[in-house]
Amino acid sequence: MLKSIATWFHQRPRIRLAALLVAPLLWLVVAYLGALTSLLITSFYTINTFTGDVIRTFNLNNFVELLTNPSYRNVVLRTLGIALSVTFICTVLALPMAFFMAKVAQRRSQKILVALVLTPLWASYLVKIYSWRTMLEPESGVIDWLLGPLGIRSPGFGFAGIIIGLSYLWLPYMILPIYAGFERLPNSLLDASGDLGARNFYTFRKIVLPLVFPSIVAGSMFTFSLSLGDYITAQIIGGKLQMLGNVVYQNYSLNLPFAATMSAVPIAIMGIYLWIIRRSGALTSL
C-alpha cells in the first residue's frame, strides 16, 4: 500500500513539493505572518476611553498620536541611539576577539575559545541582567567596590547602564559571525599585503574590513534588532529610562491598539535597515 502511495507521489513532482512545503508554509503564513498582520491591523483600531474595550473602526488616531507626541518621538530616537551604540560597541569588541580566535590562536584552543564565547548564552537573560544590576549599583555595587580606589565610579542605572548590559548580552551573537568571516579569510592575502609594504592598519582598512564586512553586517542584524525591541534591561538597569519596548509593555493590557502601533515602528525600522543592507550589497557575498 505504501508502495502505491510512493509511486503516485513519484509521478507527480509538483504535488510532492507541495506536500513537503505545506507544514512550514502553514507555520510561516498562518502562525507567523498571520499573527503579525492581525497585530498591524489592530494598530488602526482605538479603545473606549473608560472600559478599555477595543472599538473596531479603522482610523489613524494612534499613528497621529505617535508622530505628534514629543515623548514618543524621544523614545523612538533614544531606542535607535541605544541600538546603534550597542551595535558599534559590539563590533569594536568582537573584531579583535574574532581575529584572535580565527588567526592567532592554535587549532586546539580555537574550539575551547568558541565554547567559552558561547557559554554565557546558556545562562538565563534575567540572571545576567540582575548580575549587572548588582555590578552597577551606585556606591554599593561591584564596580564601585572594585574600581573605586582607582577613581572610577559606576555609571549607575540609566543610558550607560542599558548600553553596557545590552552589549554584554549580544556580544556572542556578534563574535560568532565575524569569527566565521575571519576563518574564510585566506592568510595568504594578509601575507601578500605585508609583502607589498602595507602597514597593519592599512591592511586592516583595505583588505580585511571589506572582506569581513558581510559578517559584521550579519552580526549587526542580531544586535540591532534585539536592542530595538528590548524592554527588560531598561526595567532592571535603566533607572527611570524607557525604551520602545517598555511603551509596548505598558500599553498592551490597557490599550492594545496603541501597543500595536508602537510595535509597528521597530518593524518599519528593521525593514529600512535591511533594505539599506541589501542595497549595499553586503548580503550577496555572505
Add this chain to the structure above:
Amino acid sequence: MEVQMRNKRLFKALSVASVAALALSGCGSSDSASDSGLPKVEMLKELGAGEGQVNIVAWAGYVENGSTDPKVDWVTGFEKETGCKVNVKVGASSDDMVALMKTGEYDVVSASGDASLRLIYGGDVAPVNTDLVPNYADIFANLKMQPWNSVDGVAYGVPHGRGANLLAYRTDIVKPAPTSWGSVFDANSPYAGKITAYDSPIYIADAALYLMKTKPELGITYPYALDQTQFDAAMELLKQQKPLISEYWGDYLKHVAGLKAGTTVLGTTWQVNINLAKGEGTKVEGIKPAEGSTGWSDTWMISSQAKNPNCAYLWMNHIASPEANAAVAEWFGEAPSNAKSCDLTADKNHCATFHANDDAYWTDVYYWNTATEKCLDGRTDVKCVPYSEWATAWSSLRNS
C-alpha cells in the same frame, strides 16, 4: 521562464490575499460601539453545588497555599472543605487584572479601586448577591457600598482589606524624619536622585492630593475628580519631580531591594514593603504624612462569565471569614476587612498597627478609584479627565 515568473507572482498574490483574509476574518464584525451606561449583568440567585475548581486573579500574597511559606496557608483548608481546587494567577498591576478578566477565563478577581469601576462598566463583573455571602455581615461598615465597589446601591464585590500608601524613608540616611509629601516633591531636596514613586498612572492622584492640601486655590476636593486645569497642575508637579526620581517602582521586591541598597531613600511605599525591608535588616520606617495619603481597598469581584460561580461565591465567603481575613491581612500587611479578624491575628497589635478599628485614621486616606468623565466629586459644570487620559499622560511623562 515566463511561466515561472507568472507562477511566482501568482503565488505571492495568493499568499498575501490568504494572510489578509485570515487576519480580517479573525477581526470579525465590529462590536456595538461603547455606551457609557451600566451593562445589565445578572447576579446569582442561589448557591448550588461546587464545580470542583475556581480560577482566581489576585495580587501577590492574597492567595497563599503554603508554597511560599508552609505556615502561610489559607487555601488548602478551603480546598478540603469545599472540594473547589484553587487555581491562582497573580496579576502584576490593575491594568493587567482588567485585561485578564476581559478574557473571560477567570471566575474571581481581587480588584483595586482603579480597576473595579472599569470592570463594572465594561460588563466584566456581575453584582454580588450578598445574601449568599454570610461573612459579609461582619465586614466594617465603612468599607461596604463605597464608590469603587458599588453602583446605584448595588454591591459589586466583597471588600478585602485596606492599606494606605505610606512615605518610606531610611531612618539612618534621611534626617530629620520627613513629615510631609513635600519632601518627595521638593526641587531642592538633598536626596535628589534617590527618591522613588509608584509606577502607575494612579500616582497622579498622589500629586493631586498634595496640591489639594497645599494649593487650595486650585479647588481640588477629591484627588480622583480632576478637571483639565487641575489635571495639568498635577502633571506639572510630576514633571518637576521627575529629575529627583531614581526609579519608579512597580515590582515591590525591587523596591525593597532599592531601599536596602540605598539607591532609594525616600518615597511611596506599602506597609508590606517596610516589613520586608525591616526583616532584612534595613533601617526604614513608613509614615502617613500630614496631608494624608492615597490608599487602596481591594474588592473580591465575580466575573460575569464565571464558569464556576458556586465555587467563586464559596471562595469569597471564605476569604472574608474572620480566620482567613486575619491570616491574609497579617501576611500581606494590611488592615483586615472583617471586624472579627482583629481578635484572631497572631500579633495582637496587628489591628492597632494597621489602624483597622481606627475610623479617624482613614478619614484622610483617599482610596484608589477610577477617574471618569463624570466628575466623581459631584461637579456637573465641568468634565473631569477620564482614566484613559491619565494613562496616556503618565506614559508621556515616563517616556519624555
